[in-house]
Every structure is written in structure tokens, then in C-alpha cells.
Amino acid sequence: MVRLVILISLVLAGCSSRPLAPESSEYNQTQAESRAQSLQNVLASLSQGQHHPAVAQLFVLAEEQRQADNLNRAISYLDQARQIQPRNPQIFYRIAWVEYLRGDLNQADQFIRRAQVFMRGDKVLQQRLDYLSEQIKRKQGL
Amino acid sequence: MTSRQGKNKPETKRKAKSAKKGHKAGSKTRPAWLSWFWRLFFIGLVALSSWLVYLDAQLRSQFDGNKWALPAKVYARPLMLYPGLLITEQQLKAELKWNDYQAVSHVDSPGTFGRDGDDWIIYRRAFNFYDKAEPAVRIRLSFKYNRISELAVNGSSQPLARIEPQYIGGIFPAHHEDRDLIALKDVPPALVAALIAVEDRAFFEHYGVSLRGILRALKANIAAGRTVQGGSTLTQQLVKNFFLTNERSLQRKIREAFMALLLEFHYSKEEILEAYLNEVYVGQSGRRSIHGIALASRFYFAKNVEQLQLDEIALLVGMIKGPSYYNPFRNPERAKQRRNVVLNVMQQLNIISEAQRIRAQGKSLKVSASGRAGQREYPAFIQLVKKQLQQDYRLEDLQNEGLRIYTTLDPWLQHATEKSIQNHLANLERRYGYKKPVFESAAVVSSVDGAEIRALVGSRKVHFFGFNRALKAKRPIGSLAKPAVYLTALNSGRYDWASIIEDKKVRVAGQDGSLWQPLNYDKKDHGPVFMADALALSLNQATARLGMKVGLGQVARTFEKLGAGSVPPYPSILLGAVAMTPLQVCQMFQTYASGGFYMKPRAIQSVTTPDGQVLTSYALQTKQEFSPQKIENLRYGMQQVVVKGTARRLGNTFDTHGIAAKTGTSNDQRDAWFAGFDDRHLGVIWVGRDDNEATRLTGASGALPIWENIFQQVGVEPLSPLAELEWAWVNRNGQVVDEDCDAVRRLPFVPQRLQQQKISCEDSSQNQLSVDTERDFENSDKEDSGSSWLDWLF
Numbered sequence: 001m002v003r004l005v006i007l008i009s010l011v012l013a014g015c016s017s018r019p020l021a022p023e024s025s026e027y028n029q030t031q032a033e034s035r036a037q038s039l040q041n042v043l044a045s046l047s048q049g050q051h052h053p054a055v056a057q058l059f060v061l062a063e064e065q066r067q068a069d070n071l072n073r074a075i076s077y078l079d080q081a082r083q084i085q086p087r088n089p090q091i092f093y094r095i096a097w098v099e100y101l102r103g104d105l106n107q108a109d110q111f112i113r114r115a116q117v118f119m120r121g122d123k124v125l126q127q128r129l130d131y132l133s134e135q136i137k138r139k140q141g142l
Numbered sequence: 143m144t145s146r147q148g149k150n151k152p153e154t155k156r157k158a159k160s161a162k163k164g165h166k167a168g169s170k171t172r173p174a175w176l177s178w179f180w181r182l183f184f185i186g187l188v189a190l191s192s193w194l195v196y197l198d199a200q201l202r203s204q205f206d207g208n209k210w211a212l213p214a215k216v217y218a219r220p221l222m223l224y225p226g227l228l229i230t231e232q233q234l235k236a237e238l239k240w241n242d243y244q245a246v247s248h249v250d251s252p253g254t255f256g257r258d259g260d261d262w263i264i265y266r267r268a269f270n271f272y273d274k275a276e277p278a279v280r281i282r283l284s285f286k287y288n289r290i291s292e293l294a295v296n297g298s299s300q301p302l303a304r305i306e307p308q309y310i311g312g313i314f315p316a317h318h319e320d321r322d323l324i325a326l327k328d329v330p331p332a333l334v335a336a337l338i339a340v341e342d343r344a345f346f347e348h349y350g351v352s353l354r355g356i357l358r359a360l361k362a363n364i365a366a367g368r369t370v371q372g373g374s375t376l377t378q379q380l381v382k383n384f385f386l387t388n389e390r391s392l393q394r395k396i397r398e399a400f401m402a403l404l405l406e407f408h409y410s411k412e413e414i415l416e417a418y419l420n421e422v423y424v425g426q427s428g429r430r431s432i433h434g435i436a437l438a439s440r441f442y443f444a445k446n447v448e449q450l451q452l453d454e455i456a457l458l459v460g461m462i463k464g465p466s467y468y469n470p471f472r473n474p475e476r477a478k479q480r481r482n483v484v485l486n487v488m489q490q491l492n493i494i495s496e497a498q499r500i501r502a503q504g505k506s507l508k509v510s511a512s513g514r515a516g517q518r519e520y521p522a523f524i525q526l527v528k529k530q531l532q533q534d535y536r537l538e539d540l541q542n543e544g545l546r547i548y549t550t551l552d553p554w555l556q557h558a559t560e561k562s563i564q565n566h567l568a569n570l571e572r573r574y575g576y577k578k579p580v581f582e583s584a585a586v587v588s589s590v591d592g593a594e595i596r597a598l599v600g601s602r603k604v605h606f607f608g609f610n611r612a613l614k615a616k617r618p619i620g621s622l623a624k625p626a627v628y629l630t631a632l633n634s635g636r637y638d639w640a641s642i643i644e645d646k647k648v649r650v651a652g653q654d655g656s657l658w659q660p661l662n663y664d665k666k667d668h669g670p671v672f673m674a675d676a677l678a679l680s681l682n683q684a685t686a687r688l689g690m691k692v693g694l695g696q697v698a699r700t701f702e703k704l705g706a707g708s709v710p711p712y713p714s715i716l717l718g719a720v721a722m723t724p725l726q727v728c729q730m731f732q733t734y735a736s737g738g739f740y741m742k743p744r745a746i747q748s749v750t751t752p753d754g755q756v757l758t759s760y761a762l763q764t765k766q767e768f769s770p771q772k773i774e775n776l777r778y779g780m781q782q783v784v785v786k787g788t789a790r791r792l793g794n795t796f797d798t799h800g801i802a803a804k805t806g807t808s809n810d811q812r813d814a815w816f817a818g819f820d821d822r823h824l825g826v827i828w829v830g831r832d833d834n835e836a837t838r839l840t841g842a843s844g845a846l847p848i849w850e851n852i853f854q855q856v857g858v859e860p861l862s863p864l865a866e867l868e869w870a871w872v873n874r875n876g877q878v879v880d881e882d883c884d885a886v887r888r889l890p891f892v893p894q895r896l897q898q899q900k901i902s903c904e905d906s907s908q909n910q911l912s913v914d915t916e917r918d919f920e921n922s923d924k925e926d927s928g929s930s931w932l933d934w935l936f
């Protein structure tokens with residue numbers, strides 16, 4: 001019986017992946033509204049979307065590390081992606097996200113600014129950047 | 143009483159007997175000297191025992207645990223390969239060769255590469271990259287127009303592959319010993335057999351010292367009339383190398399013998415053999431001494447030990463007798479003879495067959511073709527790495543713990559930078575008729591978006607560990623300071639590229655009564671000029687006037703925000719009378735190149751333990767100091783330097799619109815500078831003399847050609863815009879007008895400022911002078927009223 005409980009716990013733990021969105025407790029929205037907004041404004045994973053194949057592979061590796069809660073290594077993969085496409089705002093956005101998750105709000109904000117330099121009319125990305133910027137400000141108490 | 147008497151009797155008897163015995167012994171007893179001998183013998187025995195206990199403790203404390211101080215190994219960046227990558231086949235080949243890959247016709251083992259038609263096949267070695275360990279893989283690459291068009295790993299199409307980074311040096315302890323550790327189980331049995339056959343055949347029979355060996359050596363040496371053979375066992379050799387010195391004395395030899403016995407007493411033959419294979423000295427590369435067969439294998443053959451062929455094993459074992467005497471790079475014939483002797487011995491002892499011996503002896507001596515990884519280091523870059531590492535690590539840990547340091551160095555760019563400097567300085571010296579080298583140079587090349595240092599040269603003598611000018615030579619930067627003045631002006635919101643600046647004589651009086659009177663390089667006044675031309679032509683007088691108007695304090699603040707540190711607000715800073723190292727200049731220009739983001743130049747990506755555990759990752763840190771729009775605006779001015787200004791010579795080689803740059807020449811032409819960037823790289827070059835004499839060079843003639851040559855080799859990617867600017871026509875007064883109203887020039891504007899400026903055709907024909915300019919003087923006087931440089935006279 002004990003074995004069964006442990007097994008079920010392990011399976012559940014293995015299936016879960018920490019969402020990129022910050023905890024929604026700070027909001028007064030309903031859970032459903034919060035989820036809808038999250039889907040619109042944040043990524044489900046770092047590897048989401050269509051990208052240059054090499055960058056996409058590094059995003060997958062970064063996502064694996066994020067799920068393993070190894071955020072330093074996730075940053076390291078994103079940094080490799082940046083070296084391949086130094087002006088890709090999607091990469092800066094992801095670095096900003098992971099910096100946010102690491103708790104370095106100042107750097108997260110700076111990478112949002114860098115992403116914005118290279119933005120060329122990507123409305124979805126702009127929304128995501130704005131949303132993340134908002135989260136940072138909330139956390140900073142601004 | 144009776145009893146007492148009864149007791150006394152036997153005592154008396156005993157005494158008598160004793161006396162008798164004594165008498166008898168006296169007649170037959172040992173002499174006094176013998177007695178002293180025994181006493182001394184016992185004292186000696188005690189002393190010897192104590193000494194042995196001491197030796198034993200010493201031996202065990204050093205032999206247990208970490209036996210060697212392992213220097214940190216420093217690696218360049220890995221070469222990332224992916225479809226679309228811009229890389230010439232020339233670069234790929236060079237990088238593989240520097241990484242000790244061997245060109246072969248059949249690519250069948252790690253560390254080799256070759257061609258299959260137009261495709262490239264690379265057998266990448268297994269490597270512990272800083273993010274994960276990767277096994278050896280076979281990579282196939284196809285090229286189209288200098289780009290990788292297809293990439294396959296082990297037969298299947300892949301988006302990304304990496305070539306392991308090149309070893310570029312170490313951080314050594316004082317004795318400069320370098321080694322790679324290897325376990326006995328990973329050493330080819332033939333190598334162990336050859337070693338024992340040549341160095342100590344009775345290794346598995348003796349207890350550390352071999353009397354038979356000593357006698358055999360004695361006999362051989364007497365027969366030869368000189369020393370031709372040593373009697374030391376492998377254990378004694380290990381003791382000598384590991385614990386003792388090369389001192390030739392009886393005392394050392396005795397100590398060595400006892401320690402060998404103790405070593406054999408405590409440790410197994412396998413442990414001793416493994417220690418020997420890691421300890422043995424096998425050569426020298428500059429200041430770095432090569433120890434252990436694992437590093438020797440990489441050093442001489444560019445292979446892992448497991449991959450060594452029989453002839454290579456024989457050479458390696460043979461060299462142990464005299465690494466310098468049998469050095470295959472310097473004495474190939476002698477080394478070959480020695481190799482063949484070892485092969486003969488191996489056959490005599492039935493370790494190999496006659497056929498194997500004949501085949502191995504028939505092979506030519508194949509050592510790595512002065513493999514860069516084994517032979518050379520990048521001292522200037524390593525010094526920077528060490529400096530940055532010492533902010534987080536103790537030097538002793540860097541020297542002892544075998545850390546792996548993964549850096550940002552791009553070997554191809556480094557090579558291009560080194561060669562460009564060496565060639566251009568030699569050309570200059572020839573041109574000016576110097577018989578011996580007089581010029582020195584330093585350079586830093588970094589990535590525009592990540593501030594990774596890709597190349598760093600501290601001297602034209604790129605191999606020597608000497609004065610590192612890139613990090614330590616602070617020299618006046620001359621006109622490289624000017625973009626900071628113009629950025630301050632653009633940032634003030636009162637100036638744009640159409641602003642008219644008076645280029646005429648200027649005098650500024652200091653509080654101490656001294657006068658600062660800069661002149662233009664051509665000693666002429668150019669009158670009213672567009673601000674864009676003042677920067678492009680590097681006009682000193684116009685820039686000095688502009689700088690005084692925007693305020694010295696403001697300019698100094700700009701320097702600080704750019705990362706140049708604290709600069710005193712003296713008028714002379716406007717023209718670069720501020721001393722900086724090339725690395726500091728790189729830092730300053732990095733902020734222009736990255737679109738206004740301050741980033742500290744980074745030389746290190748990551749630090750790991752020898753087994754790959756990440757200790758520190760150096761992630762990109764950034765801080766926005768200027769808006770992209772302001773920097774885009776400044777870039778226009780710096781692009782004009784290349785299009786029509788002091789760097790227009792670059793037009794012979796590149797499309798000038800895609801490059802932003804500035805030349806710099808200090809007073810009396812003592813220093814020639816050039817700093818420029820495209821969309822990928824920023825390069826800063828300094829040329830001058832160590833004795834600080836005048837060079838007769840300018841930034842354009844002394845430093846620019848080096849930059850030009852480097853970027854020719856690595857390719858230029860034109861600058862892409864950071865922000866939208868609005869373009870408008872201006873009249874000769876710098877006023878915005880319609881194109882058909884006396885317009886003379888089309889220039890970029892920040893949109894807000896453009897809207898304020900436009901005037902009608904009528905006004906344009908009436909105005910003769912720029913009113914804005916006069917008003918600016920007044921403003922600046924107010925701004926500078928608190929400055930220490932109050933009196934500035936026209």
C-alpha cells in the first residue's frame with residue numbers, strides 16, 4: 001500500500017511542470033480568468049513557438065532545466081541561443097522570464113528593455129513583455 | 143638471627159661467585175670500545191627508526207589523497223555549428239587544426255577530420271562541456287556560399303552541434319607543472335608493458351630497490367666506461383620525482399632507497415605504477431612543464447592515451463629517459479632511433495611480434511604539427527581571465543584544484559588580430575625606415591550584443607608573458623573621446639546633426655591662469671560647420687566649443703555612464719586628454735555598439751570542477767544607460783566618420799554605411815587609436831611606442847589598417863537600425879526646410895525635435911546665421927556657471 005502511494009506521488013510529481021506564470025494569489029481575479037490571462041500573456045514553456053532550429057533546440061534544453069528548477073543552467077542555454085541570434089527579442093524575453101523566476105527583478109527589467117529594442121511589430125510578444133513588466137513592478141512594489 | 147645468618151650465607155656465596163665470574167669475565171670480556179659500539183649502535187638504531195617513522199609520515203601524508211597541484215585549464219569558446227552559420231571552410235579547417243584535429247583520408251577515430259566530396263566529416267571527441275558531457279560523434283557538414291547548409295550528427299540531421307573548445311592555457315602554480323590525470327585501467331597495456339620492459343623489468347618482483355638491477359647497471363657502466371644505465375627502479379624514480387630533488391648525493395640516494403621501500407610497503411604495485419604514469423616528466427613547452435603520459439599524449443600526438451598506436455607508445459616510453467634529448471620536435475632523428483630501440487626491446491621480451499615491430503619501425507615520426515593547443519598559449523587573454531577569476535576565486539584554488547575555465551575567446555578572431563598587428567607594424571617600420579621594431583600595439587575585440595571578449599592582444603609578441611598593454615597601458619585616447627561629447631550634445635535635446643558649430647580658435651582659461659588652446663590637426667579654422675561634419679572630420683576646435691557649451695560636468699557624466707569611470711571635468715577631456723587602457727576604451731564603445739546598454743566586458747562563461755560540476759556561470763548583466771533612439775542618432779555621426787571623415791579609407795574595403803567608428807590621435811602623435819563596430823563585433827586598436835616617443839602616426843594610418851585587416855578576415859555584417867529616425871532637408875544654417883528651399887543636406891532627426899524646427903522658404907532665405915547656436919552659448923553659460931572652468935574666451 002505504502003509503495004502504491006509513493007508510486008502515485010512520484011508519477012504526479014513527474015507529470016507536473018512549474019508554470020512560467022507567477023503565483024496568481026496576488027490578483028483578485030477568479031482562477032479561470034487568471035488562467036485565461038496567463039495563456040494569453042505568458043508562455044506555457046520556454047520552448048513554445050516557431051524558431052530557428054538551433055535556437056529551438058536550445059529553448060528545449062532551457063525548458064528542461066527550468067522544469068528541473070535549474071534556472072542557472074536554463075539561462076546558460078538561453079545565452080547560447082542569444083549568441084546564435086543576438087537580436088532576437090524572443091530570446092531576450094525568455095532571459096527576462098528566467099531572471100524574473102530567479103528573483104533578479106532588475107535584470108529581468110533590463111532584458112525586457114533589450115527585447116523592446118528589437119521588437120518589430122510582434123503584438124503578442126509586446127503583450128507578454130508588458131505583462132512581465134507589470135509583474136516585475138508589482139513585485140517591486142511600484 | 144639464624145635465619146639472618148642463613149640468609150647471609152648464600153648472599154656471600156653469590157657475591158663470591160659473582161666476583162669469581164667477574165674475574166673470569168674480565169679475562170674474557172669485550173673491550174670498552176665494543177661496549178661503546180653497542181651503545182652507539184642502539185642509539186643509531188633508535189635514530190634510524192625515528193627517521194624512518196618521520197619519512198613514513200611524510201611519504202604517506204603526501205601520497206594519500208590529492209597528490210598533485212592541478213592547474214586550472216582554460217578553454218576558448220566551443221565552436222557552435224548549425225545550418226545557416228556564416229563560416230568559411232578556411233576558418234573551420236584552421237580551428238580544427240588548432241584544436242589538434244588531424245586531417246585524414248578516412249575519418250574513423252575521434253580527433254580526425256576529412257572531406258567526402260564537398261562535404262566535411264569531423265569526428266568530434268567526447269568532451270565535458272560546461273553544460274553537459276557529450277560523447278564522441280561523427281559530424282557531416284555541407285556548405286553553400288560560406289554558410290553551413292546541412293548538418294548531420296551520427297547520420298541523422300540535427301539543428302546544432304558543437305566542436306569542443308580549444309585548450310588555450312592554464313593557471314599554473316609557481317613550478318608550472320601541468321598534467322592530465324589518468325587511471326591505470328585507461329592506459330593501454332602495451333604502454334605499461336613497454337615502460338616496465340625499458341625502465342624496470344623486475345618491477346613486479348622487487349620491494350622498491352633492486353640489488354640485481356644495481357649490479358647490472360654497475361656492470362654495464364664499468365664495461366662502457368661511463369654511465370649508460372641507471373640502477374633505479376620505477377619506485378625509486380617515482381620517489382625521486384615526487385618527493386625529492388635531482389640532487390646527486392649519497393644522502394639523497396639513501397633517502398630515496400628507504401622511501402622506495404616504505405612506498406612498496408604501504409601501496410600496491412598498481413598504485414605505484416599509476417602514480418608514476420601521472421608524475422613522470424616528459425617535456426617542456428615554454429614555461430609549462432609537461433607531466434604524465436595523458437598530457438604527453440595530447441601534447442605530442444594530439445590524441446587521448448587510449449588512441450595511441452604502437453610506434454607512438456614506443457616513442458613516448460623512450461622519451462622518458464631524456465625528454466629534452468629525445469624531443470621529437472627538435473631532434474626527430476634521435477627520437478626515432480630511441481623509438482626503434484624500445485620496439486626492439488619489446489620484441490625481445492615477446493611483448494610484440496616481429497611483424498608488429500617491423501611495421502611500427504617502418505612508420506615515420508608522426509607528432510602533432512606543432513599543435514597550437516599543446517604548444518601555444520594566449521598569455522594576454524589568460525591574464526584577463528585570471529584577473530576576472532580572482533574576483534571570485536583564490537589564486538591557490540585556481541592553481542591547485544584542476545578547475546575548468548570556459549572562456550569567450552574566439553581563436554579565429556584572435557588569430558586574425560595577432561596577424562594583422564604583426565603584419566601592419568612590420569609594414570610601418572619598413573615604411574619609416576626603422577631597422578628594428580619600435581612600435582607596439584594592443585587590441586581588444588568583443589561581441590556587440592554580449593560584450594564577450596573574442597580576442598585580446600597585449601603586445602606584438604603575442605606568445606610572451608610580458609607587459610599586457612591591453613589591460614595595463616593607460617594612454618591618452620585623443621579623439622576617441624569625441625563621440626561622448628556629441629552624445630552629450632544630442633542628449634541635451636538642444637543639438638542635432640544639423641546644428642551649426644563654429645570651428646575657430648578657442649581658448650579656455652583655468653583657475654590657475656593656465657590657458658587651453660587646442661588647434662585642429664591641419665592647423666586651420668573651418669568656420670561654421672554642421673555638427674555632423676565636426677565629428678566626421680574630427681575638428682578639435684568645433685568639438686571643444688560644443689563641449690564647453692553642453693557643459694563639462696555633463697560630458698564627464700556621459701563618460702561615467704558609458705563605463706569609462708570617473709573623469710575629471712577639465713576642458714582637455716573633450717579632446718581626449720584622458721588616459722585609458724584599450725580594454726577601458728572597449729568598455730566605453732561597447733555601450734555605443736550595444737544600443738545604449740552598459741555591459742561589462744566578459745572573458746569567462748563558466749567555471750566547473752574537473753568532473754564537470756558548475757561552480758559559477760557568468761551570465762550576461764546589462765543596464766540601459768541611453769535610449770536606443772539617442773544611440774541610433776549618435777551612430778549616424780560615427781557612420782559619417784567612415785563615409786566621409788577620417789576613416790573614409792575603409793571605403794576601399796567595405797560598404798562604409800554599415801560601420802560606425804572613430805579615429806584617435808593623441809598629442810604629438812604619440813598614440814594612434816581606432817575603435818569601430820559593425821553588427822557583430824567591436825574592435826579597439828592602439829598603436830604607439832613603449833618609450834612614449836612621437837610615432838608620426840595617426841589613428842587612420844597607425845591603427846585603422848589593423849582593424850580593417852581583422853574585419854576583412856572575419857567579415858563585416860552591416861549595422862541594422864536600433865530605432866527609427868526622421869530625415870529632413872536643412873539649409874546652410876542647419877534649419878529644416880523643404881527640399882526646394884535652399885536645402886543643402888539631408889540629415890536625421892529625433893522626431894520630436896524635427897517638429898519644432900521647420901521653417902518656411904521665406905524665413906530660410908532671410909536667415910543668415912543660426913540663432914539656435916547663439917542661444918545655446920547663453921544656456922551653456924548658465925549651466926556651467928558653477929564649473930571651475932569659468933572663463934572661456936573666444
